[in-house]
Amino acid sequence: MTLKIYIDGAEGTTGLQLKQRLLSHSETQILDIDYTKRKNLKYKLDNCSKADLIFLCLPDQDAKLMVAEIEKNFGSTKVIIDASTAHRVSEGWVYGFPELQRTQRIQIKQSNRISNPGCYPTGALALIRPLVDNKIISNSSLLVINAISGFTGGGKKIIEFFSKNEKDKFYHYSTFLNHKHNQEIKHYSLLDKSPVFCPSVGSFPQGMAVSVPLHYDWFSSNAKGKDIFELFKDNYSSEPLVTINALNSKDHLADNGFLSPEVLIGTNFIDISIFSNDQSGQIWLISRLDNLGKGASGAALQNMNLRFGFDENLGVRL
Numbered sequence: 001m002t003l004k005i006y007i008d009g010a011e012g013t014t015g016l017q018l019k020q021r022l023l024s025h026s027e028t029q030i031l032d033i034d035y036t037k038r039k040n041l042k043y044k045l046d047n048c049s050k051a052d053l054i055f056l057c058l059p060d061q062d063a064k065l066m067v068a069e070i071e072k073n074f075g076s077t078k079v080i081i082d083a084s085t086a087h088r089v090s091e092g093w094v095y096g097f098p099e100l101q102r103t104q105r106i107q108i109k110q111s112n113r114i115s116n117p118g119c120y121p122t123g124a125l126a127l128i129r130p131l132v133d134n135k136i137i138s139n140s141s142l143l144v145i146n147a148i149s150g151f152t153g154g155g156k157k158i159i160e161f162f163s164k165n166e167k168d169k170f171y172h173y174s175t176f177l178n179h180k181h182n183q184e185i186k187h188y189s190l191l192d193k194s195p196v197f198c199p200s201v202g203s204f205p206q207g208m209a210v211s212v213p214l215h216y217d218w219f220s221s222n223a224k225g226k227d228i229f230e231l232f233k234d235n236y237s238s239e240p241l242v243t244i245n246a247l248n249s250k251d252h253l254a255d256n257g258f259l260s261p262e263v264l265i266g267t268n269f270i271d272i273s274i275f276s277n278d279q280s281g282q283i284w285l286i287s288r289l290d291n292l293g294k295g296a297s298g299a300a301l302q303n304m305n306l307r308f309g310f311d312e313n314l315g316v317r318l
Helices: 015-021 041-050 060-074 104-109 119-133 154-162 180-187 225-235 293-308
Strands: 003-008 028-030 054-056 078-081 112-113 142-151 171-173 197-200 207-216 240-246 270-277 282-289
Touching: 003 015, 003 041, 003 293, 015 028, 015 119, 015 293, 041 060, 054 060, 054 293, 060 078, 078 293, 104 293, 119 180, 119 197, 119 207, 119 225, 119 282, 154 225, 197 240, 225 240, 225 270, 225 282, 282 293
Parallel strands: 003 028, 003 054, 054 078, 078 112, 142 197, 240 270
Antiparallel strands: 142 207, 171 197, 207 282, 270 282
């Protein structure tokens, strides 16, 4: 059976990438859309009635309104994967990060309401959640997250800014500590308090690096760099999309010693590097991913595959 798919918001950055990936998927058919009617509610609901799966690639408020209309007309029978922030911590929605915990895939397979993770939270949770689950750090730990993303993850205004601006190559944003991903990170990391989240944007289209620096003194055991490396290696041993680089490895650094956030563009991988200094008692965890791949459309496709029983990696561009 060919899966019929309706993408609401297919003209946006995530929607365009999702459509491109779906075109190479052997088990799906994207419903043809008259883009002159794409904002007409009746027309959108007509498309929903024909679809086995609805992807929402909309602003948060529009996504909430569309879900309300879908449920009003079709109840809970339609499968929705929402790429917005609107439902990521909402009751009745399953968080679409299969690698989050052992039971996450089962929950995704059984749900008609799947919320796609944010790009920053994907990178942050890949680093923090194993430490909390294995009681290396406590739920009361006060953490700091530093992150940089390519400008395509910031929406139309940021894309336009960097596309036209040759002077500014980098900036921090959300400096009032109110980034919309804070709630999501706190909720799924199982931390009592949201980490201090320091996002930034660079003058490159795609790619992302998320880092969490830690002191050994914060650990609940006498763990050192090698122990943390072994923990991550074991935690992700059965995850084909997560790569754990060797401890303090130089193999993934550029000749000048730099670690690039752009290396996984076009893939659905997460790459984790662990750098430690036993003498200073410090460790630096860094995850890298494609903000439009594993951080958006690639994850959406992976969730679709899980929900409908396809090969999990079909069409995700490994």
